[in-house]
Amino acid sequence: MEAINRACQLIEELDAGDVVGGVVDVYPDPVTKKRLPFEPAKYNALLGTNVSDEDMLSYFERLEVEYDKDANELIIPTFRQDLNRDADMAEEVARFFGYDNIPTTLPRERQQWVRFHLSRVLKMQLLRLPSLQDSHRL
Secondary structure, three states, X not given: OHHHHHHHHHHHHOOOOXXXXXXXXXXXOOOOOEEEEOOHHHHHHHHOOOOOHHHHHHHHHHOOOEEEOOOOEEEEOOOOXXXXXXXXXXXXXXXXXXXXXXXXXXXXXXXXXXXXXXXXXXXXXXXXXXXXXXXXXX
């Protein structure tokens, strides 16, 4: 309200318009604080890290995310509309923990596919060798 009053004062002083009394606030669905479960094991599983609960809570405190110990929930401030689920919270942990500190790994499914693909490529290369082509025809 202070900023609105100052703007009105400047409009009158500069004779840039007429200020009408009263304030109308048209905001049908005000944003409320969201509550998300605090799941540090899930955040660590998503990131492949082992960040302590205390460290995570300190990261969230810097973001003005409150913690309800009784309900084990994070209370998300209204100005952080981008924090909606566990992956979003894990991303914030990653930012504070440091992306360079997160180990680089392939997902298990990807590792199996790579092994299968490499073995297939190797077989194809071996079959192209002249000595193996003759034995393969037998």
